[in-house]
Amino acid sequence: MTDAQQTAEASPEVSTREPSGPAPVPLLAPREGVPPVTADPEALAGVVSAFAAGTGPVAVDAERASGYRYGQRAYLVQLRRAGAGTALVDPAAVPDLSALGEALAQAEWVLHAATQDLPCLRDIGMVPTRLFDTELAGRLAGFARVGLGVMVETVLGYSLEKGHSAVDWSSRPLPEPWLRYAALDVELLVDLRDALEEELRRQGKLEWALEEFAAIAAAPPPPPRKDPWRRTSGLHKVRRRRQLAVVRELWTARDRLARRRDLSPGKVLSDAAIIAAAQALPPDVKTLAGLHGFGHRMGRRQLQQWQSAIDRARELPEAELPQPGLPAEGPPPPRAWPDRDPAAAARLAAARGAVTAHAEELRLPQENLLAPDVVRRLCWEPPAERTPQAVSEALRGLGAREWQIEQTVEALTEALGATA
Template sequence: MTDAQETAAAISLRTTGGAPPDDDVTGVTPERDPVALLEPREGIPPVVADADALAEVVSAFARGSGPVAVDAERASGYRYGQRAYLVQLRRQGAGTALIDPVACPDLSVLGRALDDTEWVLHAATQDLPCLREIGMLPTSLFDTELAGRLAGFPRVGLGAMVENVLGYVLEKGHSAVDWSTRPLPEPWLRYAALDVELLVDLRDALEKELERQGKLDWARQEFAAIAAAPPPPPRKDPWRRTSGMHKIRRRRQMAVVRELWETRDRIARRRDVSPGKVLGDAAIVEAALALPANARALGALPGFGGRTGRGRLEQWQEAVDRARALPEAELPQPGQTVTGPPPPRAWADKDPVAAARLSAARAAVSRLAEELTMPAENLIAPDTVRRVCWEPPAAVTAESVGAALTAHGARAWQVEQVTPLLVTALHTAAEE
């Protein structure tokens, strides 16, 4: 048995929980125990932190061959925003590079050197925004997390995938550390280097498995859509996403949430710290519910009496007072502008026939997703199903439903798989 055959057979066992099909490879040897991966093959590379070192990396990676593994570390929960504080790359012929994007904030020259190269990322949509900020954006990519989902793996974190597919254990103890720390400790750098050590190997094994399952073209369509997607527009009224917002019932209270959230955001941006370190969401909601008349009353509320809140009590109270003084006409309106269908829980009252369509469509999508061994949300976006079921084509045909799916962003493979299900669901609901 070749190495490729053994890998495919082992993946089949892990994804299906049983033996490979009769026409697959046979005689699979028992899986070996996972091996701890403790050190990068060439050791921990020095961190690139100046123009000369960056030029050497660009030259080496431009001369390398095959796909390039790419990862980025952020300081979520510590710093404001989602900027990258370390970028890791690995490519055959170039080895591993660790780049400090604080010292080298413009990596566009590296991005251009890799312009015609396939980038291998794990959960690409998490890293692409911060990579875009420093001038790095792939024209072609392979997402190992999404590949794992399409292939039917129940656990798709990088550590689980490397262990289940390649038989190695990655140490994941530093995933949530403050990557803005300088200098970065050696154990963190080792962890970062190991994150890209086997990423191309994982990509190659998953490509074989997707091809075996007949899903490789589906995956390529998904990867192409991710690579071509524009940056998302700024979120409207981000203060509405404050945790605990469901407790807020009155418009005056909503205004307090807005004023406190925006004040906190300005402070966090100026200090370059996570907003939660300035003032917690729970404290914002408490102040909105209580509508305190002065700083003393505000300081008695949970979240404002500690060291973090006391130093800025007057500033927080000024925000509350601004909300209290707003004319009625300037108070925020409940909810956000809805551009799509209403929440599904409201469908039964608003449009019982549409609710029946959605119920039938959801059930059909779930059944097919189970047959294809992939999450239903990867088979077709739930929002797309809702939109088609809320406003179906005037004449429900395979052509009209397929066109509607395409208009809502579904890929060709999704249209092919889901259109027959939706046509049936829409007709069935209309006949009941």
């Protein structure tokens, strides 16, 4: 039994139960009040100076306008650090925050669900070298729910306002209640970090978390997604290649228009409308206007641009039509394994069972103990030698962290060996 297992078994109550006892105390306003929005170079220089002089970790959060604007750019950045207080920075007014990023380069950044905010922060020049992710820390510590609000309630005993998470943060001026909500998101983030660090240390999992955080900070930006049009909701209803070409042409035309107008693509044309047009293959604007999503509110000029995209798809040579699916990368879907490779299917069943059982012992999600894709790839192409050393090398090559390898290699070696 590992130290982490012994510690978790000795005191499971903190990391597995929902809050009980006194009701959480509502947190109604930041300690120093809501700061003014930093929206000009002079004010930004003041923020940079104050935060460079601050001490300890810096809480960082970003608000986007998902569902309203094109892309995932930040429309407000919130920061808090001891000695500097809280700052609210408007990247729409001061889009280059690289000076702030450089001033905080040596500090530990505390974020909640870091992978959601890091791309938009990177775009404005803010890239951490060290971070602490309170959501991931909560997962590793075994909390059942890891949203920021419930974590603050469970761990610190305060309740945060929840009413403005999905508003249009590109609006200007930003209403005072929204700014108060934004400031409160970083008000207790460092306190939450400190409490979770102590809990992870108590459970013997702190080194695991630090390894995970280092991997997130070091990860390069993801490459552009291949054939992003294939993520159109409802694509599974489209079977024929000519219809798939319609989806591709409409998606591309919509994306181009959404980018130009800085609107969420769904506000330009819904996925449901794209699928309806692909299924119907309308020959003209009049027919198109009768389809779902192309109603009377859409002007003839708009209808004509969508019909032009459909016509382009209709006229494509057969050789240029998209294939029904992307070329497979990696193992096939597990449901196909029993027919294609029964031995691999047996390995996968044994390995999944072993990883799941150990994750339950450690009181953390199975996918955090070892990514399901890593398990699949290992089982589809196992090492020639079914030894702990060979399995460790295979896991390392698949991107598993050292703590994950240490925790799973014995069970996976046994599972692969039993089905050899």
